[in-house]
Amino acid sequence: MRAEEVGLSRREYEKIVELMKRPPNDLELGLFGALWSEHCSYKSTKALLAGLPHSGADVVQGPGENAGVVRLSDDVEVAFKVESHNHPSSVEPVQGAATGVGGILRDIIAMGARPVALADMLRFGTDEASQRLRAGVVRGIGLYANAIGIPTVTGDIGFADTYRSNPLVNVLAVGIRAPNHRINASTACPQHYLVLLGQRTGRDGIHGASLLASRDFTHSSEDLRPTVQVGDPFLGKLLMEATLEAVLGGFVAALQDLGAAGLTSAVAELCHSSGVGADLWLDRVPLRQQGLSAYEIMLSETQERMLMAVGAEHLDAVIQICKRWDIPATVIGQATASDDLRLLQDGVEVGCVKPRWLVADAPRRSVARAWWDGLDQSGAHRRVDPPMFSSELLLKVLGHPDVRDRASVYSQYDSMIQTNTVYGPEHEVSVLRVKQQAAGLALAVCGSGRWAALDPYAGASAVVLLALARIAAQGGEPLGLTDGVNAGNPDNQASYEATAALVRGLADAARACQVPITGGNVSLHNETDSQAIWPTLMIGALGRHPHPLRPVGEALPEAGAQLFLINPAPPDWGGSVAAELVSELCTYPHPSLQKAHHVLTTMQHWARREHPGSVRTIGVGGLAATLVRFLAVSRPELGIDIQIAEPGADKTGRFYNEAPLQWVVVVASDQVLALQEYWDRAHIAIVPLGVVTDDATLTVDKRYRWTRSDLLGVWRRS
Amino acid sequence: MPQFEAVVTIELKPDILDPAGEATGHVLQQLGYPLEQLRIGRHITLTVQAADVAQAERLVGEMAQNLLANPVMETYQVQVKAG
Amino acid sequence: MKIGVVTFPGSNCDADTLEALSVIGVPVRHLFHEERDLDDLDAVILPGGFSYGDYLRSGALAAKAPVMRSLWVAVQTRQLPVLGICNGFQILTEAGLLPGSLRANAHGEFRCAWQTVRVTAASALFPGLSAGELLRLPIAHGEGAYYVASGELGQLFGDHEAWLQYVDDQGMLSVWANPNGSVANIAGVMRGSVAALMPHPERAMMAELGSTDGRRLLQAWVDGVRGRTFHAS
Incomplete structure (x- = not known):
């Protein structure tokens, strides 16, 4: 047997002979081939991942074991980790996804923890074949998760041509154990x-x-x-x-x-x-x-x-x-x-x-320090100015598969078994009680998609901020992050640099927010015939929920309540769904990490108050999608009437901007003063948006109107 | 055009694990049957229009390859009864 | 009084069911599929899950477990009350303790959702529930389409054996309210001392998790068992 047959290079073979002081027999060569594969050894990325922050007051087990573990309370520790099953799912979607679920559950069990939750993070192409693949993957996840009896409580799904030959199937599992059963x-x-x-x-x-996931697909x-x-x-x-x-x-x-x-x-x-x-x-x-x-x-x-x-x-x-x-x-x-x-x-x-x-x-690929330090940007910068505000674009954005209601996926998963699910997959963050404990779990997952397409650094850091913003919106205290890095062939220099920028963005954002990364997964070689996917970071954020049986609301309270935009970003629509629909893919805005920790803790403390109102985090689809999601879960007679201060094209930019760390908060009118004072005191901008109405309509600037049923009809069409 | 009845028998490839077969066989063994092995497949009957047996076989074979069987994991056999 | 909850290999709602009974405050015994002695039990619950992976047909392999033989005898000889939930329903039809069978959902997919169901008639097995009462309960199944040969349907309704039906939020029977293609929107069936339903009452025990209607249903069933035990002793 030759080294190439087990995926090893000549240089690696020579290293084996040097270690063993003799040539390996076929069996031994096979062992090296498997464990020195990219998939098992992380030989291309280990040095990159060394730059991630791992320590924190609540970290019990950092990277290196089967899963990371954090402390929820004196009595409960939480193991959690994300895992990819991209290549097997591409070959056989049902079984590939099913075995991915089984695999990540065994990682959690191997820490002595009983699994309590699953989440799926998926990316597919946009053609017919990709739709069949999606159906198979969703079926496979349900097949395993439903039968073994672990609830799938949240998830993230996205579509783009770039994933046509290389779909992404990342699955995250959470488990709990008592400290004396470590x-x-x-x-x-x-x-x-x-x-x-x-x-x-x-x-x-x-x-x-080892071999399948360590090579590109070719025809x-x-x-x-x-x-x-x-x-x-x-x-x-x-x-x-x-x-x-x-x-x-x-x-x-x-x-x-x-x-x-x-x-x-x-x-x-x-x-x-x-x-x-x-x-x-x-x-x-x-x-x-x-x-x-x-x-x-x-x-x-x-x-x-x-x-x-x-x-x-x-x-x-x-x-x-x-x-x-x-x-x-x-x-x-x-x-x-x-x-x-x-x-x-x-x-x-x-x-x-x-x-x-x-x-x-x-043998591992090393990283030059100076090169790593300089990696805060990458890729081409392409800016496209938004068009003047119009009423047609909103329906297109709502109908985009990345924005649309995910119910056709998650209703195939048992999300309620084990009777801990307070907020399930219909919410933007999952809230779970932990029996016999005052504190519960908040779990948010999201992935970068087009945000990282042109600037992986910006996209990766934004995804970290978005996940943490959702935890903060529940008053959750972040305990840790798990990362799923998905990228192309590391031997292709452009793919490697994109991967490095992605990891650098992850590292900087996690460090800025002071949240440890306790474990994760890297899947490279998501490349077919030299076409790599967009480098894609999937993030799972785990938080300690202060009162899981009383989660912060996500619905409009009643007519007359007032809406506010917290921490508005500049009205740049780069990297948004809207921009892609109207013109072309353009560069996602570079998020500012400086104030991130302060903004997150300020929201976390607001949301822990007795009457925080309803809170939603702005993400894919921007402010526009957030307002429609409010309507979707509220009483059918309620509507929203907002004014956007920005004039002209910036109005469009404001409505569809997808920058992280922005929230919409809705409070009763007698809470308005307290809300404004609180954010003013923290020196974080708060902008009045408008009021909740009883006309079942979304109105912008008294001029653009959509009925609730038209909006939800488009949003829910699967 | 004449009609032909066809049967497609689909089985998992020999190396592929058959969890349903394993569990079912295990229960039969527990009930005391001297069972060696059990694997579960599928049996699909179709009626197709074709000019002759050869064309019917070709058509049904295509259907099996394209949809009825999963060529990644399964093998199939086509039998066409003369109309 | 003591209620048994059976764990088959692959049961996965056993822990939730045991916990629900402890909330109601009933003594329970957790038993394994291989046990044969049910003499100390006043009633038995077959909980939900995927016994034997739902392989072959859901419920078919579990119906052959040793505990089911004893259960069959106890139902015939001393009218032991039995409640089957979801997979438990499937096992009871496969064991011949309830009429009909459960087939794959008509839309071909597993479905997890909140669902309103209506009690068709008052019964001695659920003394707290009255005819027409609406309950909001979770469903979570891939094979929940109830089926009986058309000739048997009249008897099921005539004898009030079809005791639970899928309805819309207003309580109206319609094809739109049917989540799985069940014949006549049937969500639950009873015969003699054996009752079963596809929805999961054990998941609807507290308002914070969506509903307390499951607690009402289980409490009614436990009251029925208790009344029987009282009269018998």
Whole structure:
């Protein structure tokens, strides 16, 4: 077997020979090929990601483990992370998306946490085939999430031609655990048995994630595609229950899920984090099909499997629990005091490598400090002035698939199971109670789409600000962020620089807002025939909600209430849906990070008050879409009458501007003075917009009028 | 044009996991049946208009390839009964 | 009095159902699909979920579990009250304890939403609920289209066995209010001591989560069980 066949370069092969002091055999070469792949090693981006802020008062577990963990209270810790399944979903949308859900749930379970919520962040093309792909992906997410019984509580979806050959399927999961049930992969000791739980191993996706997700698609790459992995939420549910029961019983020393690169990755990660070696008895691995080679056993990506390190005294207890849940559990090896991972088949050593080589020693692309420091802008700058205000544009914006009501997607997901969902997917931020706790969770997800198309730095930082603005609108205290970086081929210099600018924007915004990034995912090679996607950052923001059973309202209270725009940005419509519809893609406004932390905490404290009124955050679709969303959830007789101060083309800019850190607040007239004083005192601009009416109409400047039913008819058409 | 009845039998490729088959087989084993393996497929019957058997086979084969089966995961067989 | 809640492999609303019963304040026993002894129980709930992954047909594999044999005997010999919710409904039809069957939603998709349902008639199984009463409850299912052969439909309504129907917010029966293609908008069926419904009452236990109508429904059923137990002892 040659290095190229497992995706390694000549230089990487030479490094392997240097480490091993001999040429690897085929099996060993396969292990390196999988773990040194872009997907597993992050070889192109590790140095970039080193620039992200990771620490914070509430961080229990930062990046490096299966998921980040933050502290909600003295009794509850929250694990959360985003994961991509772009390439598998492109090949087989239903199973690709389903196994993506299964995979991220096992990451959460591997931290000893019980999953309580899921969110999906999706990007598709605009042609017919992409619509079929979307239907399949949504079906796949529901197929797994609904059956395993984890509510999908929020999400984000966007469409653009750039995603036609490379759809994005990012899924985020949240789980909770008690501090005394902390577990991860780093606490295995010599002599511990290695127990493999779950599905019997088959020829599923040999080299699936490692090779498939580490190469571009070309029209001739069909035959590279490995056997599709099929998700089994039923077995996933049993595996989840058995694993958590064993963890709660105190029977598990260390825990690692099997994902990309299967057993190889799981064993190597567990050994490396724990500082142990291991003997692996491959002939004991339960198989679904006869005749699997050692190579296939080590690299199979069969789903629904977990690896546990278990002390001899607890082995029986673990086996009994698995028996009760009717899932196979087999001792397949033992941790050792050496630093070797020895692979044995029927007593014969068929391979031997050091876990460190596989996990930590892949050659990495380095980053020049000066280049990184200068990366605050990238791409072409294209400005287009908006046209004069007109009444036709609003209906076009509302009908745009990125702005439209998402109900046709989320009604296919069970969002209420577990009975914690106070605000589900029909809201712009999800609010969950945590049983027996005063504090709850606020979860906001969003992705960059066209914001980052021309200026990835600006788009990425804006997405961070938008997610945090939604948490602040609920009075939530931000606990952490998880990032999904999706970009093109890192060997293509333009794609690499775009990725770097995206990561730099993420880093700067998170640092400016003083919120740690506790973990995330990078998916590169979203490129087909040298056409890369727009670099796309998906963000999940998790906050501590002060009173989850009384969330801040998102509806209009009653006629006579007054609307205000908080922290208005300059009326620049760059990067907006409206601009794309009218003229062309133009550059998103560069967000100012200087005041971001102050603005966010000011909103957070306002929203925590007894009577904050109703609050909505401006995002994709701008002020226009925000006003219509108010109407959608309010009593049918209510309307909105606003005046926009800006004249001429700036009126259009104000109405459709998508800059982050802007909110619309609606308060009863006796609260107006308190609201204005509060924001004046903080030296943050607050602009009166208008009043709530009882004429079921949206009116702008007394001149432009749309009935509520016309607006919602367009917005809800799926 | 003459009509032909056709049957398309769709099965998962041998290497693809069949969760439904596994679970169903497991329950039958628990009920005491001496079952070795069980895999679940689909059986689709169609009536098509075609000039002859060969054209009917070609048409149904196309339908199977384009829509009825998922070629990424499944194989199919077409049987056409002479009209 | 004690109510059993059964966990089949793949049940996922068992914890929510147990919690709902604890809110109502009823002693419960959580039992596994392999248990055979139901003698200590005054009633049993089959909760929602995807037992055996809904593979083959939803409810079909769970209907063969050991606990279902005992349940069948208890229903025949001592008219044990049984409540099936969602997947529990599917299991009860597959086990032959309720007439009809549940097919894939007519639109072909899983659907999670708030739905208004109407109680068709007062019954001894739900003494707190009166005819015409409207309840707002969540639905969450992919195979909820109730089906019976057309000849049986008359009996279902004649004997008030079709006890719950999907309606619009004003309580009107219409095809628009039917979320899944159920025949005659049927959302719940009862026969003898066995009752079932597709909506999830255990998710509608507090106003902050959308509705307390599920609590009313479960309370009524528990009152019915309690009344029976009282008269029997």
